Amino acid sequence: MAPPSSAVASSDTDSTDHADESDEAGAADAADAADALNSPTVATTAVDGTAQPATEENDPTPDDARHDEPGAEGTDSAAPGPTTDAAEGETVTIATSPEPRRRFRLLPRRRWLRRTLAALAVVVVLLAVLVTPSLVHALTRPGSDTVAARLAEWGRDHGLGPVVTWLEARQYDLDQPPxxxxxxxxxxxxxxAVTDRPGGIPVPPPLPAPDGLPPLPGEGQWQPVVSTPHGDAVRMTTVRPDAAHTSFLVGVLWMDPTLVRGVLHPGTEDPGGDWSVPASVDPxxxxxxxxxxxxxxxxxxxxHGGWYLDGREARPLxxxxxxxxxxxxxxxxxxxxxxxxxxGPDVAAVRQNLIPLVDHGVVDPTCATGGTAEWGSTVGQAxxxxxxxxxxxATGAEIYVGGPALSVCTLGEILRSAGxxxxxxxxxxPAWVSGAYFHPTGQPRPDAFQLFPGEQVGAQHYLQPSSRDFVSFDLRSVADTAGAPPSTQHHGGKHPPSGTKHHP
Structure with a gap:
């Protein structure tokens, strides 16, 4: 006999109580997790087709009731379900797909980009206003410095020294001498070249060719380029820098201290200031x-040194x-x-630079290993x-060496070999290494000659204001110019073709 309906209902109710409690607990946990991650949007749809949003604020149905309502199965799921039929006047709850959580952003991307670009533009304009006067001055100051040299000097003056040095090093890496x-x-x-005239201190011995190489015709032989009634005031010669860079030539000047006298000239920028000596070889x-x-x-x-003239220091010695x-x-x-x-009281001028390269007739052994304190930061000693x-x-003669493809060591070796x-x-x-000699005639604008082939700085560079300091040597007397050839033309510092003799 079938059990009474009440008994069946009671049995069914008892058998599902625990399952309902378990289902409700699990559903609640899942709903909480889903709310935390996805915050789904739930809408209620009336029978007449009008959709209304159901939120915690406007949904009067409690959470527990929503789980127990007929036809509400699946409303906790994030996936949309099919629409079920409802009696007239009833409201059916439909779950919609969850909206992705919006990320927190201070400003929309386009607005942020516009504001950033605007700020950068303001910075650029301010920097331009600040640096333009000094940059214009650097590019337009008197003198014959190249644009590249002017920009490099301006950069070093404005905290860009490491950048300039890095660029010079990269340029050297890409264009090393063959x-x-x-x-x-x-x-x-x-x-x-002029006719040799006896007199003055003894002529130095010829310079040797680089180690392991036979000398080329004329290599290392001294040639007079400035003569006086008392002897040759200036001689010059040409040698190759070393046994590897054999296509380059280095010029060497030799000057007789009994016939010439030295002058230290300030530059308009370095050291700058007012001095009794002009920043050029004036008329x-x-x-x-x-x-x-x-x-x-x-x-x-x-x-790493100082500068002294007129009884005062532009930089401490x-x-x-x-x-x-x-x-x-x-x-x-x-x-x-x-x-x-x-x-001492007899000192007129002092120009310091780095450490001695040659001392007691020996090249400093750190020429190959020294750092910036010894040989400077530009490019490197090697x-x-x-x-x-x-x-x-040893006799007091003054020697100047200048040329391309030289390391600190090979420079010192040529200086030593010249005595x-x-x-x-x-x-x-290249923008700064420059040596020139002149044919003085007792009149302004003497003929000028570059010391070595390929020199970038014109021979008449020092006849106009120089931004950097330099050293000149003059005959001790205007009367000593009687032996110099007449000045009939200006050569603009060009080096004549090899094997030709200059006729002024």
């Missing part, structure tokens, strides 16, 4: 000038630094400051680039 080969046309005859000095060449590294720190000293009688000397050369140096011999017992590195890089 090895092997021979100089085009061989060893050239000295442009502006008065042009009557007797015989040579000029660039001085050392910049004084703002690269030289540094003990132990390599120093070019010009005495009041016009003679020049080189040595370590404070030991080999020192301050790079083969344009370099220059100055030294003195220097003490010497120092001066400048570096």
């Amino acid at each position: 090895t092997g080969g021979a100089p085009p046309g061989g060893i050239p005859h000295a442009p502006g 008065d000095e042009q009557r007797t000038v015989v040579s000029a060449f660039s001085a050392g590294f910049r004084l703002q720190g690269d030289s 540094v003990p132990g630094a390599a120093s070019l000293v010009i005495h009041r009688n016009g003679t020049a000397d080189v040595g370590a400051w404070g030991s080999e050369v020192r301050m 790079a083969y680039i344009n370099r220059s140096a100055f030294g003195v011999t 220097a017992v003490r010497g120092m590195e001066l400048d570096i890089n």
Whole structure:
């Protein structure tokens, strides 16, 4: 016999109570998790087809009731279900797909980009306003410095020194001087060579060829380029830099201290300021000038040394630094400051740069291993680039060396082989290494000649204001110009073709 309906209902109710409680607990947990992650949107749809949003604020049905309502199965699911039939007047709840959680953003992307670009534009304009006057000044100041040299100097003056040095190093990496080969046309005859005149201090011995190489015709042979009634005031020669870079030529000047006197000139920018000596070989000095060449590294720190003229220091003199000293009688000397050369009433000018390159007739062994304190930060001591140096011999003769494809060591070796017992590195890089000699006639605008082939700086560069300091040498007397050839034309610093003789 079938059990009473009440008993069946009671049994069914008892058998489902635990399942309902378990289902409700699980459904509640799942709903909480779904709400936390997805925040689904639930809409209620009336029988008449009007959709109304059902939110916690406007849905009057409690959470427990929603689970127990007839036809509400699946309303906790995130997936939409089919629409079920409902009696008239009833409201059917339909679950919609969850909307993705919106990420928190300060500003919309386009607005943020516009504001960032606007801020950058303001910064650029402000920087342009600040730097434009100084940059214009650097590009338009008097002198014959190249645009590249002016930009590099401006960059170093405005905190971009490391960037300029890095660019110079990369340029060197991409354009290193080739090895092997021979100089085009061989060893050239000295442009502006003159007839040899006896007198003065003894002629130095010829410079040897690089180790392991036989000398080329004319290599290392001294040729007079400025003569006086008392002897040759200036001689020059040409040698290859080393046994590897055999297609390049380095120029060497030799000057007789009994016939010439030295002058340290300030640059308009380095060191700048007011001095008794002009920033150029002015028309008065042009009557007797015989040579000029660039001085050392910049004084703002690269030289690791000081500068002295007119009884005052533009930069403090540094003990132990390599120093070019010009005495009041016009003679020049080189040595370590404070030991080999020192301050005294006879000192007219001092130009310091790095450490001594040659001392006691020996090249400093750190020429291949020293760092920025010894040989500067530009490119490096082992790079083969344009370099220059100055030294003195045991007889007091003054030696200048300048040319391409030189390391610190090979520069020092040429200076030593020319007879220097003490010497120092001066400048570096093609834009600054420049040596010139002149035919003085007692009149302004003398003929000017570059020291070595391929020199980037014109020979008449120093006849106009120079931004950097430099050293010139003049005949001691206007009367000594009587032996110089007449000045009939200006050559603009061009180096004649190899093997040709200059006829002024």
